[in-house]
Amino acid sequence: MKRIWIVLIMLFAVIGLCCYEFIFSNSLIVQTENKLSEANNAAQENNINKAYSICEGIYNNWRNHQKTMNIFYYHDSVENVGQSIALMSEYAKYKDYVHFYAENKKIGEQLSVLKSAELPSIDNIL
Amino acid sequence: MIISVIRTFLLYIMIILAVRIMGKRQISELQTSELVVTLLISDIAAIPMQNTSQPLVSGLIPIFILIFCEVVLSVIMMSSSKFRGFVCGKPLIVIEDGRIDQKEMKRLRMSTEDLSEQLRQLDVFSLSDVQYAIVETNGKMSVLKKPEKLQPTNEQLNVTPPNTGIEAVVINNGTISDQSLVLCELDRDFIKKILLNENIKQEDVFIMTANRTRQYQIIKKG
Structure with missing residues (x-):
């Protein structure tokens, strides 16, 4: 009976961890996506300075949460997003609109892959 | 590289814990489900050990789930012999009343050489000595010799050896x-x-x- 209790506690801990991971990563990704579209809008309104400060905010926020994200995701995927955000920020700083939009789109795709990879859907399971 | 070292230690401790939780059966003769779990755990643990870019939890979570499945399965098997039969199979009699059951041997894909080898490992060197030979669910063979081939016990010989207990x-x-x-x-x-x-x-x-x-x-x- 002791073993059953141990494995049940383990199962609940695992389920708890999975739920935390899902909620945590989902909220961070959604938050980053919103900020990305905010930066994109600012750039389209020719307010590149605002876009740059938003990018810096996204970068700092991502870096602050990177350690936790690394616990759950492949480190390369998390690192790639961080690098792309840093790059986008630099493009905004030097007013390189073409690369800024491209990088913005790329980060959006990377985040969407990260987000959808954790959804318990049939295609992900298979 | 230091990450690999730390991860290896962590996973090593995790696997020892896993085997301890699953119980003593896991380290002796393996049943079907136990063999599957043992193979899977060793394989799953090896991946995050080598690939440091993979999160450690992606190796630990499947191990936890496998331990859970194994313990729950063994508890269900303990209470339901039907379920146990479904998961582990049933013992098969290959020699019954001194006669070899060729049909069962075919089902087990067991050759006469295999049969003789397993009997020899049980100190039986002649087929004619065997009354019953049963292949257990863990693949081991149990043998009951014919009464005339059995060694007499102290009780039968009316001998009382001193009870020295365990050394x-x-x-x-x-x-x-x-x-x-x-x-x-x-x-x-x-x-x-x-x-x-x-x-x-x-x-x-x-x-x-x-x-x-x-x-x-x-x-x-x-």
Whole structure:
């Protein structure tokens, strides 16, 4: 009976961890996506300075949460997003609109892959 | 590289814990489900050990889930023999009343050489000695010899051998084992008295065994 209790506690801990991971990563990704579209809008309104400060905010926020994200995701995927955000920020700083939009789109795709990879859907399971 | 070292230690501890939780059955003869779990755990643990970019939890979570499945499965099997039969199969009789059941041997894909080999491992060197041979669910063979080929027991011979109990290692490398003393109903004073009589210091003893009838054997360190 002791073993059953141990494995049940383990199962609940695992389920708890999975739920935390899902909620945590989902909220961070959604938050980053919103900020990305905010930066994109600012750039389209020719307010590149605002876009740059938003990018810096996204970068700092991502870096602050990177350690936790690394616990759950492949480190390369998390690192790639961080690098792309840093790059986008630099493009905004030097007013390189073409690369800024491209990088913005790329980060959006990377985040969407990260987000959808954790959804318990049939295609992900298979 | 240091990450690999730390991860290996963590996963090693995790696997030992896993095997401990799954119980003693896991380290002796494996049933079907136990074999599957053992193979999977060793395989799953190896991946995050080598690939440091993979999160450690992606290796640990499947191990936890497998332990859970294994323990739950064994509890269900304990209460339902039908379910146990479904998961582990049933023991198969390959020799019944001295006759080989060729049909069962075909089902088991067991050749006569395999049968003879397994019988030899059980100290049976002639097929004619066997009354029953059963292939258990873990793949091991159990044999019942014909009555005329069985060795007589002390009871049948009306002999009463002395009950010496279990012989336990009471001193191992100079250290007294209290657990062994309890097992053979002895105490530390008895051991000290023996060592005094034999004129040996406790720390010079490599191994000392004793039993309930106070018979002992001492091997000194070389």
